[in-house]
Every structure is written in C-alpha cells, then in structure tokens.
Amino acid sequence: MAPLTFVEEKSSSSTLPLQDLNEEEEYQVVIVGCGPNGSVMANLLGMYGIKTLVVEASDTIYNLPRAAHLDDEAIRILQFIGLDELMKQNSLKLDVKFNRKSQSMTYLTIKNTETVYGHPRSIFWYQPELEQILVNGFQRFGEHMVKLLLGHRMVRMCYDQKTKTNRVEVVDNETGHVKNIRCNFVIGADGGNSTVRKSMSSNLHGESGSMRWLVIDATLDSDHPKINDYFQFVCDPKLPMVSCPLPGNHFRWEFAIADGQDEDEFIAGSDRLIELYGGDLSKLKNRVADRWFDGESRFIIGDAAHCLPQFLGMGVSSGMRDSINLAWKLKMALDNINEPYRINTAALLDSYALERKPEVELIGNKSNRIGNAVMSTNIIASTIRDLFSYILLLMPFIQTIFTNNEMKPIVPIKEGIIDHGHATDQYYDKKKSSPWKSFLGFLVIFYYALLQWSSSSSSSSSRKNTHKKNVGHRIVQPNIIMNNNNNNNNTMKLDSVMGLGFSCFVVNATDNTFSLLNTNSSIWKLLNTSFITIGQNNSSSSHWKQFPSIQIQRDQDKPFNAFIGNNMDGDSIIVIVRPDKHIFGIYKGDNEIATISNSLQNTFLIN
Numbered sequence: 001m002a003p004l005t006f007v008e009e010k011s012s013s014s015t016l017p018l019q020d021l022n023e024e025e026e027y028q029v030v031i032v033g034c035g036p037n038g039s040v041m042a043n044l045l046g047m048y049g050i051k052t053l054v055v056e057a058s059d060t061i062y063n064l065p066r067a068a069h070l071d072d073e074a075i076r077i078l079q080f081i082g083l084d085e086l087m088k089q090n091s092l093k094l095d096v097k098f099n100r101k102s103q104s105m106t107y108l109t110i111k112n113t114e115t116v117y118g119h120p121r122s123i124f125w126y127q128p129e130l131e132q133i134l135v136n137g138f139q140r141f142g143e144h145m146v147k148l149l150l151g152h153r154m155v156r157m158c159y160d161q162k163t164k165t166n167r168v169e170v171v172d173n174e175t176g177h178v179k180n181i182r183c184n185f186v187i188g189a190d191g192g193n194s195t196v197r198k199s200m201s202s203n204l205h206g207e208s209g210s211m212r213w214l215v216i217d218a219t220l221d222s223d224h225p226k227i228n229d230y231f232q233f234v235c236d237p238k239l240p241m242v243s244c245p246l247p248g249n250h251f252r253w254e255f256a257i258a259d260g261q262d263e264d265e266f267i268a269g270s271d272r273l274i275e276l277y278g279g280d281l282s283k284l285k286n287r288v289a290d291r292w293f294d295g296e297s298r299f300i301i302g303d304a305a306h307c308l309p310q311f312l313g314m315g316v317s318s319g320m321r322d323s324i325n326l327a328w329k330l331k332m333a334l335d336n337i338n339e340p341y342r343i344n345t346a347a348l349l350d351s352y353a354l355e356r357k358p359e360v361e362l363i364g365n366k367s368n369r370i371g372n373a374v375m376s377t378n379i380i381a382s383t384i385r386d387l388f389s390y391i392l393l394l395m396p397f398i399q400t401i402f403t404n405n406e407m408k409p410i411v412p413i414k415e416g417i418i419d420h421g422h423a424t425d426q427y428y429d430k431k432k433s434s435p436w437k438s439f440l441g442f443l444v445i446f447y448y449a450l451l452q453w454s455s456s457s458s459s460s461s462s463r464k465n466t467h468k469k470n471v472g473h474r475i476v477q478p479n480i481i482m483n484n485n486n487n488n489n490n491t492m493k494l495d496s497v498m499g500l501g502f503s504c505f506v507v508n509a510t511d512n513t514f515s516l517l518n519t520n521s522s523i524w525k526l527l528n529t530s531f532i533t534i535g536q537n538n539s540s541s542s543h544w545k546q547f548p549s550i551q552i553q554r555d556q557d558k559p560f561n562a563f564i565g566n567n568m569d570g571d572s573i574i575v576i577v578r579p580d581k582h583i584f585g586i587y588k589g590d591n592e593i594a595t596i597s598n599s600l601q602n603t604f605l606i607n
C-alpha cells in the first residue's frame, strides 16, 4: 500500500506506512478537544445521530474557571440540545452596571431582561460546572453514538484521497497505547494552540491589545462581607476593573494593570479568601484563523479558530455559534455520502467560514474598541468620556437604547446559504457611510446603538422589499400557543415546534400558497423540513391540517409580525428558517412564493 503523508502534533510532516489497521475504529466525526466548544459540538452531533468520538488530552474535565458568561443566542443553542434549563438553574442572571467607582457612582444599568431570542440577555456560570453538564449530556445518546476518550491525545492524522477519509492516531497518556481511528470529518476544538489548525496550514492573524489584565478567581468564605451581586465595569482610570459573583460562592475580578505595576499587590491582603485559584495575566487577544476548513474534511471551531478578547465575554458564545452553524451542514454532507442526492456539498461546507468569520471579526474588533473606551487608563480621555456619557444618558431615548440593546453587535449572514433576493443592505451600507466612524473612540458605543435604532426605524419606512430585511438574521423566538393542541393554554417557545432540520412557516395560507409550495417535493424532504402554519388558514384543503398550527402569544405578535414583514395586508408569507435559526428566505405574495423551489434547488443541489 502506498505510504501516506501524516501531519504530526508538532506540525511537522512525516511519511509512514499504515500500521495496526486491524485495530482501526470507525466514526463519522472525530472531535479533538472536549472544552466547552468540543462538548457542545458533540451534543449537536449526537442529536443528529452522527457517530462521534471526542478525544480529550486531559484525564479529567478542566477544573479551573475561565469563561463565565453566555449570551441569549448561546442559551438558545443549549435549548436546541435540551440543556438550557439545567444550565440556567446552575447560573446567575446578573444585571450589568457601569460604575465610576467600585460599587458606587453608577451611570448606566443594563437590566438582565428576556430578549427577543426568548432567553435572558446573559447568564453567568462557573465553567467547570458548565463543562460537566455538557459532558453528562453525551450519556443521552449512548456510547455507540457519542464516545468520550479522556486522557488520549491526538498526535497525527492523514487524509486518504482514495477513500476520502481521515486516519487519526490517538495515544493513551498512561499506557502509550496507540489507537487508529478512521473517520469522515475531523473537528479541531483543541483550543488556542490547535494541532488541527496547524495541520491545515491555517494561521492566526490579529493582535494582542496593549493593556495587561490580571484575572483572579476565588471562592469566598461563607461569612465574607457582601460584595456586588451584579456584574460591574468599574470605569475608574486609576484602576479599571471588572467584577462579578459566580454560582457557588465563586467570585471573579479582572484588573487592568498599568505598565510597571506589580500584579502581586492585588493578591496581597486577600485574607478573607479561602481558596484562590491564582491570577492569569494576559493581554486581550484578538486573533482569527485564516482557514477554518481545509477544503476536504477538517474544520476548526471555538478558540482553535478565533481567540477573542474577553471584554464582551463572547469566546464560548461565539464557539457555540460555530458549532451549530457547522453541525447541520455536516449532517447533510454525511447523509449525502450514503445516498448521493446531488447535494452541492462543497458549497455547503465552504459556507461555514464564509458565514462565521465576519461575525467573530466584528466582535473581536468591537470588544477591543469598547474595552479601550470603557476601561481607559487615560485621565483626560476618561474625563471626556464621562462628560459625554453623562450628557447623552440624560436623554431618555439614549437610556432606552442602552437598556434594551446589548453592546454586542448583531451580524446577519450576508453571504452563504441564504436567499437574499433583492433586499436592501441597510446594516452594512449605513456602517460604511456613517460620519461617526472617525469620532472619538468612546462614542463608538453610542454609534452602534444609534445605528441599530436608526436602521430599524428607516427600514420600516423603506418600501422596497422591507419584508426581506431580516433574511440572514436569527429569527426571534416569541412564546406561542398550539392551535391544534387540546390544551390551548399551553404556552411554549417557538423553537419547540421547529425540528432538527429546516422549518417553513406559512403565514396567511391559501390553497394557492400550498400548491406553489408543493410540500411533497424531494427538496423539502432533503432539508428535513417541518411545516408550521401561523395565523388564519384560508385553505379549504384538509391536507394542511396535518401540520402544526400556532398562534404567537398576544403581547409578542406585533414584534414578530414586524420582524417577518407581515404588515397585516393579508398576503401569504413564507419564512424558511435554517436549523441554526438563521432565516434562509422570506417570500411574500404568490410571485415570490413561486420562486422558492428554484431557489432551494439552486442553493443546495449541483446544477
């Protein structure tokens, strides 16, 4: 047999003959690394019935806290894998305060209300507990479906062009025994020093911020004097810092250390702490890998693909969004191996990086800019910042923008697996032309908030294709009531009627809508589509009675209708939603609905 080229862990290549093939195990996917992102991915693949092996170099789940925050969209991903309630029970829902001094002089409070995605704006958790909940989740699928190999390091892998499979070598830390694994896809969830990334000749680009941060995690004595029970940014130029309680009497501080200052002085005098995990001194990194997919069979997710500054706490949330973006595409690609449907697998898998990179790049840049503005150590800049923010925040509408919107950017998919039609691209156009852009750094925060506000108000007045303005966005998640359920008062979240595949919402249906959609066509089956009707069903056909029919809960129906462009003129509307909840397309009226079939075929099939 011809020798194959291996890529070793230390990123060198060697040519070795195949050996020990009789010991080979087969999986559809091997995930390297069982941190938060590898374990979310394993749960997603388990949900899809994909035979998965998770290889983790450590003997145990990592037991020190690092990440502490998840956003509403990440909690929604936990909802997809059925672990959101458990996570919420083990987390804190904290308000966020911007204080001039620690625990005093608050000038802005962001309440932790429920957002349009149907979950709290943020939850704060203790990372070892989160990881344990995620790993326990594997048991639901059984070892035959999702298997975890702790204490095993992936050392080498090679791709066999003939069989289009990878051969992965993993070594047992204790015995040195080598296992050979054969798989279709490898996912590198192996953190910032990712071996899988190096094997793809992918490089991280970006910079570390200039500020040094000391992160301290501690467990407080049970009789420790009360400290803040909210998340606080202390915007004091003499000692900018962040602090927040975490579940189980844990507490986190992050201090910006001035040049020449000694971090030990922060730890000294902490005699009321019974357990101090020590400090991690780091600069805020903002690095994104240039390749996330090798074009054949390897992907990277989470920190392996991007190291984001921790300022907005988006590391794990962004990694979870990578996972859900990729999981359903892998499912389609794997199904296509066994029963070739002419799926355009190359375009599908290429879209992963195309869709995810713009979001993490924007979050990384924005985290740094906001971090520099809010945590400035420059007395003059911070005084100007405080003066402006004081004046601006006197205006109620500015207050509302901040208390209702996060500083987190909302980044719709612009290019990838979506049908944009001829929607006007207001978000990006406005961003480019704004005169605010070159203004003082701290106004960036206000700029983004105003941008969101102005784009939503102008888009509602713009006439052309306004119903398409949210294509590429994640669909909002209102509460709903099932019409054809005997228990009419049973309120549930929208996602609970959406399956693991695509969803097709049919609003104001008529007989003609149904015949144009042709729900029996093979493309809908390929996308594993759930059809759901909303509002009045004007069809006489009994055929549609088989599909769930829902009502949006009364106080949430207006925002939902505005989101999908339903201006109550009675036109039929079709909203197609991808498994990761991004809107593939919105079609209004018979002319547009008639184009759906072609659009789906052109997107998913090889022509």
Ligand SMILES: Cc1cc2nc3c(=O)[nH]c(=O)nc-3n(C[C@H](O)[C@H](O)[C@H](O)COP(=O)(O)OP(=O)(O)OC[C@H]3O[C@@H](n4cnc5c(N)ncnc54)[C@H](O)[C@@H]3O)c2cc1C
Residues within 6 Å of the ligand: 009, 032, 033, 034, 035, 036, 037, 038, 055, 056, 057, 058, 062, 066, 067, 068, 069, 070, 152, 153, 154, 155, 189, 190, 191, 192, 194, 195, 215, 280, 301, 302, 303, 304, 310, 312, 313, 314, 315, 316, 317, 319
């Ligand atoms: C102090 C600090 C504070 C932070 N705060 C936040 C926050 O508030 N919010 C947030 O979202 N993020 C935060 N982050 C970032 C967050 O911790 C990371 O984004 C997150 O842990 C990345 O998860 P991951 O699964 O991608 O990688 P990791 O957690 O790094 O996991 C990678 C795993 O791969 C394993 N591995 C590596 N190589 C191999 C191999 N060859 N074979 C087998 N296994 C291998 C490792 O043992 C490890 O378990 C913080 C980070 C730090 C350091």
